[in-house]
Each structure stands twice: as C-alpha cells, then as structure tokens.
Amino acid sequence: MTQEPYRNLRPTRWLLKWGSGSIGTLTSLHTYRSTRMAKRTPLYSTHLTMGGKLVDFAGWEMPINYGSQLEEHHQVRTDAGMFDVSHMTIVDLRGTRVREFLRFLLANNVDRLTQTGKALYSCMLNEQGGVIDDLITYFMREDWFRTVVNAATRDKDLAWIRKQAKAFEVGVEERPDLAMIAVQGPNARAKALSTMDDGLLNAAKSLETFFAAKHGEVFVARTGYTGEDGFEIMLPTDRAQSLWLALSRAGVKPCGLGARDTLRLEAGMNLYGTDMDETTSPLESGLAWTIGWEPSTRNFIGRQALEAQRGKTTHKLVGLVLQDKGVLRNHLPVKVEGIGAGEITSGSFSPTLGRAIALARVPVGTTDTCHVELRGKWLAATVVKPPFVRNGKSCITL
C-alpha cells in the first residue's frame, strides 16, 4: 500500500486569538502539510461525494462540514442529521469478572446497570482523581460489556484498560472491524427505523433512552452527543456505506464535526481534553453527578483522592452566555468581581440561541455574572447551569 502525503487543517489552530486573526493565516493553515498519514473511516469516499470538507481530527481525516455547519446544526435540532463517528474506539470486555473489574475501573457505579442493554456514562480516573477519559459502557451480558471511548485517547485508554484488566482476567478486545454512525434529531429514530429490516427493527424500536440492543451484527444504542433523541449504530465496516446511503435516502442529512461541537456544547456536554483532562478532577469539571459514591465500601481508582477533595474544591465548571455580540473562544480569561479569576474551557457560538456560549472553570463562589476578555475588552456574561438547549428549545432566559 502506498503512503501519500495529504493536506489537513489541525482543528486546535483554527481558533485564532484576537488581534492575530487574518484570512491569510487561515489560508496557510488550510493547506498545512502533515507528516503523519491520517486514518480514514469506511465512509471516506462517501463524504467526498457528498461534498464533505475533510480535516484532520486525532489522526483521522473527517468531515468538518458538508457546506454549512450552521445548517447542519439546525438540521439536527429540527429534523434528523447523521455523523460518521467510526473514529471512536469501541472496546468489548469479556470474562467472568467483567462487572467486578468495572466496579474498580470506573468512577460511576456499574451496578446501576441491572437490565440488559442499559448504558452508563462515566469517567475513568487516575490515582490522583484526574480524568483519563469519559466514556459510555453498555451492559449486554454478565460476561460481555461494551465500552466506547474517545478517538484522541485511544492509545492511552487501551493501555490503561489492559493493564487494569489483568488482575481480573478480563479480555479486552478493540473492535476496529466496526463502524459507527450517529443519527440524531427529533425525526432521527423514525427515519433510522425506516431503513431497518424486521428483526433489527423490532429490537431497535422498543429501545428506551440509554439502552442498547444487538441483532445479528448490528448494535443499536439510544444514546448520543447532541442533546436530541436518536441512535448510535455500530455495524461491520463493510456495511457502513450502505446504511449511510439508506439513511440519506430516508431524508437524514450528513453533518460534520463542526456541527457536532456546537450541538454538544448547547446540550451542556463536556469534551474530553478541553473541559477536563488528567489534571482536573470530575468535581471541578461539572461531573460530580457521575461519581457513584455509594456504596462507600466500593473501592475504585481515584476514590481516595476524590474523598480528600470532596467539599474542598476551589473551582467549578459553569455555563456562560455572552450578552454582547462576539464568539467566545477556548482559554479566554474570566473575571469574577470580588471573587477571582477563571478561564473558558469550551467557547463557541450557539446557533439555536443566536449568541455565544461557553463552559468555564471559575471560582466556586461565582454567582450569576462575570466578565470575559474578548479582543481586548471585558464583556459581561451571564452564568447559567447547563444545558443551554433541551429538546430543540432554549433553557435559558435571554
């Protein structure tokens, strides 16, 4: 197989700091030549055919949009859109002691999963209580749990999971033979179901929120990263293209990573590496609700560190809505009068609200307003409890 150089745009460098922005800089970033060979999902050529603008994401060539990320965002909020998320890491955990292993590995309590197919969102912590990754785990059988972790953290997650699994004799099998398509929006389930044959249809249509089912080689989960209803469908790579095209014929529009980011931010969902990382505790990342403190006898990696922090954290993650015009960006400074300083973790624009929103790490004493430094000026922002948008509608009084 021949290796060929390709052009890509590194996502983290799009966001130009104020004052240094110019179209010329965007031009040179646009044609940055990488020395790494990017990976492609089974849907790569279909993305090109459908007008996808490809960029590098965590070493994968992925569509950032198919023409307009704002239109794609609205499509998911009002109808149905689909995302190629095959770059994410699917891991099957098998053995007689998987549940026991997950009780130790995960900060959330896997014993919440008593019904077949039920899913759990959890952080995986290190000994210091820092976040290694956030993930979803599905209980399929006592001897089989499926876990989906992020694309960017694949290597370190697999190494960590494999290392911890040894003591429990759990088999850790990565599934690069599976592709994943997320179909999201108020009409997503209906349109996705219309593409399924009887057996799969019966398994999928009765799924409750946050449950999964497997039929033949296809795994359907009623989960997502947009705040809308929908499915995440995992299936063999050689069947991905025909599903994508069938969904397209059913009226589901292709959506890229740009829309995926504005959707998840509106939904108040964290992005690993941006809103939290190995140096931050879930308690200062808006993820205290994902810690399974009970039973107090459950030992999990990072528990002792969290117990020591409990009630003593100095910072918290909040939502911000900018009152003025302008788009909020990652890392902008935040000033809380009489209290202290903070920083935006995820900053962007909310197409549904028509204004800038962000997640920010601020001192715990912060109440309902603060100021953000944008292009040399301190602008007023309202502090809110995420989500910003739910079921397509604003949760915030503007």
Add this chain to the structure above:
Amino acid sequence: MSKAPANLKYTKTHEWVELHDDGTASVGISDHAQDLLGDLVYVEAPEVGRKLTAGTACAVVESVKAASDVYAPLAGVVVENNATLSDSPELINKDPYGDGWIFKIKLANAADANSLLDSKAYAEFCASESH
C-alpha cells in the same frame, strides 16, 4: 475553485473593491475568504463618517471558526455600511460580491486604486499563498 469577478479589484488581505463612477467604492471580502472562514455569525462594520487610511483594520467578520479583521483597501471616508449584515451575516457566505458588501467609502484619491490587484493577479496570489 473560488470566484474572483474580473470587474473588481482585490487586496492581498482578501478584500474586493468595486469602483463607482462617483468616486466611491464598495468593499467586501472575497469568495476565497468566506470559504476559509465558514459560516459567519457576526459582522462589525465601520461607522459612517470614519476616516480610513489604506491598510487600517476597520471591520471584523466572525465565524464559529475564527474572527478576522477586514482592512481598508484604500484611503477615504466611510459613507455607508450594509445594515442587513447585522441580522443576516450569512449574506457574506452566500453572495460575497453582491448582497454581502460590507461598507462603502468616498475615496481620498481615485488613482490609489491602481495599486490594487486585478482578478488574475489576485487568483495567482491566492494560489501562491497556499504553497
């Protein structure tokens, strides 16, 4: 390929200029520029009456991806700006050379326009910038 109409002039900072018979000129950003920025969500146009020198940053266009300065292509005074961009910044993406015009200036010196790039030179400049 981005369009660069032949009847317009251009700058190396990706503005286009349409010279009018009455000594005024309309200014906007090129198709190439709007394509790089992506969907625009805010436009800050210069206020009417403001005096500009060539090369001054006088407007801001902002997309989800980035905020970018727009530079005055020529010296002059701002006589009009496009009020519809406030509610519909996407006009710049959809029609960068028409409805997406950003502001109009009364030129200090019409001959200054000779220093601008023509369509062919601008296209060549864009091609060279990306290598």
